[in-house]
Amino acid sequence: MSDPLLSSRCGAGLRHARLRCAGLRPQLTILSLLLALPLTSPLTATPATAQVQLSCGGTLLEARGAAEQERAIRRLQLSLSLEAEGPTSDAALGLLQTRLAAVRSGLQGLGVEELRVSSPSTWPRTDSRGRPSGVQASLSVSGRLTPAALQPLVRQVGALSGVRLAPVTPLADPAQDLAVRRRLLAGAYEDARAQAAEVAAAIGRQRLEPLEVQLNGGEPRPMPMMARADAAPPPFDPAELAAPKDRLSLLVRFCAR
Numbered sequence: 001m002s003d004p005l006l007s008s009r010c011g012a013g014l015r016h017a018r019l020r021c022a023g024l025r026p027q028l029t030i031l032s033l034l035l036a037l038p039l040t041s042p043l044t045a046t047p048a049t050a051q052v053q054l055s056c057g058g059t060l061l062e063a064r065g066a067a068e069q070e071r072a073i074r075r076l077q078l079s080l081s082l083e084a085e086g087p088t089s090d091a092a093l094g095l096l097q098t099r100l101a102a103v104r105s106g107l108q109g110l111g112v113e114e115l116r117v118s119s120p121s122t123w124p125r126t127d128s129r130g131r132p133s134g135v136q137a138s139l140s141v142s143g144r145l146t147p148a149a150l151q152p153l154v155r156q157v158g159a160l161s162g163v164r165l166a167p168v169t170p171l172a173d174p175a176q177d178l179a180v181r182r183r184l185l186a187g188a189y190e191d192a193r194a195q196a197a198e199v200a201a202a203i204g205r206q207r208l209e210p211l212e213v214q215l216n217g218g219e220p221r222p223m224p225m226m227a228r229a230d231a232a233p234p235p236f237d238p239a240e241l242a243a244p245k246d247r248l249s250l251l252v253r254f255c256a257r
Helices: 004-011 030-036 089-109 147-157 174-202
Strands: 018-020 059-070 075-086 113-117 121-126 132-145 163-165 169-171 208-220 245-256
Touching: 059 174, 075 089, 075 147, 089 113, 089 121, 089 132, 089 147, 132 147, 147 163, 174 208, 174 245
Parallel strands: none
Antiparallel strands: 018 208, 059 245, 075 132, 075 163, 075 169, 113 132, 121 132, 208 245
């Protein structure tokens, strides 16, 4: 009998991929199918090359497994909009540039990483009677900070003129993404295999052979926290932020014998 966990790994690193392993026959992946095509074949696969027939000499069982892992917060993704007004476009953009300098200085003082500033946009403003009343200018700023910088981000940068803070997003260490995905893949497969094993035992089947694995998800789903400049003490505590969670689910078809 083939190793179920080993069989599940033929899809590690592929998202929304369909993998098929035909019982005890040599495993056939999408990659091997593509490599088997002649070099002169068109890139668009025909139904004959894209389909692999599943063969089961017993009972076909289908189970969906899932796994998730909570991760430590490594960085905070910040995003804010900056606005300014003036009687003319030139005046609005000049004030916006002055305010941007203050924001940039404040963020750099907090050790911001990957600072990004969009190009500005302008549009006319009108009063209650629909008459022109000036020009509005705005741009957006994003970057990454350490969790310890949450309080000064809110109270110092968020209090600057024209700043509107968006929710900060906790981020995990990207260096651990591959290891976490592998653990999620193994956990989700074991969850599906355990469910199928229960059903197989109930109908008197002893052996399970994985036939097909369909991966779903795998993207981290960080939980945002609203950063507000007008919040009262106590200070914002990064430990209260919802930790990022990685989730992965898969659908496995087994042949129970």
